[in-house]
Amino acid sequence: MKAAQIVEYGAPLELRQVPDPTPDSDGVVLEVLATGICRSDWHAWMGDWGWMGGQVALPRTLGHEIVGTVRAVGPEVRGVRGGDRVTTPFHLACGACGYCRSGQANVCDNMQVLGFWCDGGYAEYVHIANADFNCVPVPEELTPVAASAIGCRFMTAFHAVTGQGRVRPGEWVAVHGVGGVGLAAVQIACAAGASVVAVDIDAGKLALAKEQGAVHTIDASVEQDVPAAVQEVTGGGAHVSLDALGTGTTVVNSVRSLRKRGRHVQVGLTSAADAGEIALPMDLITIGELSIVGSHGNPHSRYPELLSLVASGRLTPQTLVQRTVSLDRAGEVLSAMSDFTTNGITVIDRF
Numbered sequence: 343m344k345a346a347q348i349v350e351y352g353a354p355l356e357l358r359q360v361p362d363p364t365p366d367s368d369g370v371v372l373e374v375l376a377t378g379i380c381r382s383d384w385h386a387w388m389g390d391w392g393w394m395g396g397q398v399a400l401p402r403t404l405g406h407e408i409v410g411t412v413r414a415v416g417p418e419v420r421g422v423r424g425g426d427r428v429t430t431p432f433h434l435a436c437g438a439c440g441y442c443r444s445g446q447a448n449v450c451d452n453m454q455v456l457g458f459w460c461d462g463g464y465a466e467y468v469h470i471a472n473a474d475f476n477c478v479p480v481p482e483e484l485t486p487v488a489a490s491a492i493g494c495r496f497m498t499a500f501h502a503v504t505g506q507g508r509v510r511p512g513e514w515v516a517v518h519g520v521g522g523v524g525l526a527a528v529q530i531a532c533a534a535g536a537s538v539v540a541v542d543i544d545a546g547k548l549a550l551a552k553e554q555g556a557v558h559t560i561d562a563s564v565e566q567d568v569p570a571a572v573q574e575v576t577g578g579g580a581h582v583s584l585d586a587l588g589t590g591t592t593v594v595n596s597v598r599s600l601r602k603r604g605r606h607v608q609v610g611l612t613s614a615a616d617a618g619e620i621a622l623p624m625d626l627i628t629i630g631e632l633s634i635v636g637s638h639g640n641p642h643s644r645y646p647e648l649l650s651l652v653a654s655g656r657l658t659p660q661t662l663v664q665r666t667v668s669l670d671r672a673g674e675v676l677s678a679m680s681d682f683t684t685n686g687i688t689v690i691d692r693f
């Protein structure tokens with residue numbers, strides 16, 4: 343089959359012929375229908391995350407936002423059948439550890455991150471381990487392109503806003519960085535009844551955030567003091583502030599955007615420039631009783647709730663997709679992410 347692989351960090355992806363995957367006893371093989379191109383793919387391509395043991399081994403087929411049709415099924419699989427149309431969380435989980443058993447499979451002790459630690463969906467076929475636990479049926483209402491973002495960016499934003507952020511109706515939510523996951527967070531926070539302030543350095547991304555319901559936008563490329571601007575438009579600070587990017591500037595801006603008792607939710611992982619270490623205004627956190635929480639993916643147990651909101655039209659991941667491309671163009675999209683010129687979500691839909 344064809345697969346687009348990283349063969350060297352930062353070098354163009356190579357479109358190669360590789361052996362078709364075959365199912366493990368508990369796994370399935372999907373014919374890939376759509377794969378989102380996520381900023382995490384860019385991080386993997388850059389060779390990031392060695393500081394937390396997450397640098398990908400090469401060669402590697404990227405792709406963790408997938409929708410596919412089941413084509414081969416391992417003998418121990420019970421709940422997934424040939425022909426089913428499914429997606430998966432990017433964090434493939436074991437279903438058996440303490441976290442999985444308590445509904446928190448997004449922090450599974452035996453996690454396999456699709457497209458990073460095993461080959462993903464920048465290919466004609468992809469293998470999914472532990473299929474009974476990890477495959478999620480895609481509602482009929484959704485096209486593969488619309489559903490692909492659910493596997494990472496959309497469900498990540500859902501957990502960040504409604505889970506870790508506990509956003510309530512009437513609250514102010516600031517979203518720092520409105521690429522794919524940030525834009526999804528704008529939509530989900532609005533649907534949850536919050537008023538949203540979107541912050542970015544790109545006017546095009548801010549225009550998309552407005553379309554998704556943001557009531558204020560702040561252009562950080564011209565605004566000198568982003569936290570002061572958020573404090574002003576929210577009448578004293580955001581109740582919840584979410585950093586979707588993971589730079590020193592966006593993390594600190596997000597924390598400083600909060601009102602007292604506010605909750606900062608960190609969604610973006612850092613790049614080599616910070617290597618996971620960012621200084622925080624700790625006295626402000628103490629005297630304002632601020633909460634700082636991380637958010638990683640979305641527990642498998644919350645997929646039914648998310649998918650029912652999507653199937654009913656309350657949430658619309660398809661409106662975040664700005665562009666579809668063929669597999670051989672994936673490398674160009676990653677390159678464009680180096681200077682932040684991609685808008686919304688780009689999906690591979692031709693293999």
Ligand SMILES: [Zn+2]
Pocket residue numbers: 435436437438439440441442443447450451452453
């Ligand atoms: Zn587990």
Ligand SMILES: [Zn+2]
Pocket residue numbers: 380381382383406407432494495
């Ligand atoms: Zn992702």
